[in-house]
Amino acid sequence: MSDRIHAADPGTETTRIAVRGLTKIFGEAHALPGALALAERGTSREEILAQTGCILGLRDVSFDVREGEVLVVMGLSGSGKSTTLRCINRLVEPSAGHVTVDGVEVNGLGEAELLAFRRRKFGMVFQQFALFPHRSILANVGYGLEVQGVGREERESRARAAIEQVGLAGYENARPAQLSGGMQQRAGLARALAVDADILLMDEAFSALDPLIRRDMQRQLVALQDRLHKTIVFVSHDLDEAIALGGRIVLMKDGAIVQGGTALDLLTAPADDYVARFVAHIDVLGVLTVASCMHPAAAIPAGATAGEALARLGVADEGFTVDSHGRPSGRVARERLAAAESGAPAGPLADPPGMVAAADTTLRTALPAVGGQGVTAVVDGDGRLAGALTQSAIIAALAARVRPDS
Incomplete structure (x- = not known):
C-alpha cells in the first residue's frame, strides 16, 4: 500500500497510538480463516461475503496518533x-494486525x-x-x-x-x-x-x-x-x-x-x-490557508533608498518595508517611490502596514484584512514577512476549487 493511502506520519512528535495492518472479519468462526485469506489477497467485500458469509469490517488499516x-x-x-x-x-477483537499504545501491544494483554x-x-x-x-x-x-x-x-x-x-x-x-x-x-x-x-x-x-x-x-x-x-x-x-x-x-x-x-x-x-x-x-474559505494563496512580496529593508526599493519591487505595484528582524513595518506603492528622488529614503514614503495575516490562518479569518486593504502582508510564526495576499489571489484560489458538477 502506498504512503499516500496510509495515514501514518512518523515526524518528530511522540506517537501515542500506532495502528498497523488492522483487519477485522465478522462471521462464523469456521469461516474466518478463509475470509481473512481472501481479504489479504484484496478480494472485494461483496465477494468475501458471497464466498464465506463473512463481513469485512476492516482491511489493512494503518495510522499513528501523535501526542x-x-x-x-x-x-x-x-x-x-x-x-x-x-x-x-479491544472492545472489538481484531482479526489481524496490531495496536500499540504508549509502547504496549494491546493485542497481547x-x-x-x-x-x-x-x-x-x-x-x-x-x-x-x-x-x-x-x-x-x-x-x-x-x-x-x-x-x-x-x-x-x-x-x-x-x-x-x-x-x-x-x-x-x-x-x-x-x-x-x-x-x-x-x-x-x-x-x-x-x-x-x-x-x-x-x-x-x-x-x-x-x-x-x-x-x-x-x-x-x-x-x-x-x-x-x-x-x-x-x-x-x-x-x-x-x-x-x-x-x-x-x-x-x-x-x-x-x-x-x-x-x-x-x-x-x-x-x-x-x-x-x-x-x-x-x-x-x-x-473552502474555512479550509484554505493564507499560505496556500499568498504570492511573493518585495521586502524593502530599513534604510533602503527609493531607487533600491523600486529595484526590489520588480514588476509588483507595491511592497513592504521591514525592520531589522524582517517584520513588516510599512507598505509602499510603486508610484510613490517613482515620484521621489532615487536617493531619498524609502521609509518615510511608506504607509502603516495595517492588518497582517498569519500564514497558517484560514481565508475566512483573513478576509476582513484583505477586503479593507486590498493587499495584506503575510507573516510567519515569528512575525517575519512571508508573502502578500490580495483579493485577486483569493478569487483565483476559489475559482480553482469550483468543480464542473458542483
Whole structure:
C-alpha cells in the first residue's frame, strides 16, 4: 500500500497510538480463516461475503496518533470508522494486525491486564450518553473513579473539577433527565475527563445533538483541548465537524483508509474521485490557508533608498518595508517611490502596514484584512514577512476549487 493511502506520519512528535495492518472479519468462526485469506489477497467485500458469509469490517488499516493531537476518523455509514476505534481498546477483537499504545501491544494483554489498561489509559465518550438515570450528575461523573476504587472524598473532588471544566457547575445534584441533550453529553465528557485518562476515544459523540448544540459542543471540546492537550481519536461522519475540530483526518471507505492528512490535503490533493466528491461541498474559505494563496512580496529593508526599493519591487505595484528582524513595518506603492528622488529614503514614503495575516490562518479569518486593504502582508510564526495576499489571489484560489458538477 502506498504512503499516500496510509495515514501514518512518523515526524518528530511522540506517537501515542500506532495502528498497523488492522483487519477485522465478522462471521462464523469456521469461516474466518478463509475470509481473512481472501481479504489479504484484496478480494472485494461483496465477494468475501458471497464466498464465506463473512463481513469485512476492516482491511489493512494503518495510522499513528501523535501526542496531544485530535485525529478524526471519518467516513460514511459502514466505512469501518467505529470498528477501528473499538479495535484500539479491544472492545472489538481484531482479526489481524496490531495496536500499540504508549509502547504496549494491546493485542497481547490478558483479560485482567486489558481491563486495567483501559481504565488507566482511555476515556470513552459515545454517541449515547449512557448516564445512570437514578444517579446525580456528580455520581455519574465520578463513576469511573468509583470503579477504580478511589475514595469518596477524592472521587467527588475530581468529579466536581471535571464538571466545572465542561461548564456544568451548579448541576452536580441534578438527575440526567433534568438536563438537555447537550448538557448530558457534557456530563459524559466530564466522566471521561474525571478519570484523568490522557487518551480520549470519542465515537460520534455529538451526532445525536441538535445542530446548534452540536456546534457548541465542538467549540467546547476545542477550548478544552487548548487547555488540557489530550490525545483524542474522534469518529465522525461529518466533514464540517472534522474541520471544526482541526488536526488530521483519516478518511475511510469499505473498511479501508482512502486518504489521510489535513482537510487542506484532502481538498487540494484528493487521492481519488471518492475523496474529491467527499470534499466537493466543503467550506473552502474555512479550509484554505493564507499560505496556500499568498504570492511573493518585495521586502524593502530599513534604510533602503527609493531607487533600491523600486529595484526590489520588480514588476509588483507595491511592497513592504521591514525592520531589522524582517517584520513588516510599512507598505509602499510603486508610484510613490517613482515620484521621489532615487536617493531619498524609502521609509518615510511608506504607509502603516495595517492588518497582517498569519500564514497558517484560514481565508475566512483573513478576509476582513484583505477586503479593507486590498493587499495584506503575510507573516510567519515569528512575525517575519512571508508573502502578500490580495483579493485577486483569493478569487483565483476559489475559482480553482469550483468543480464542473458542483
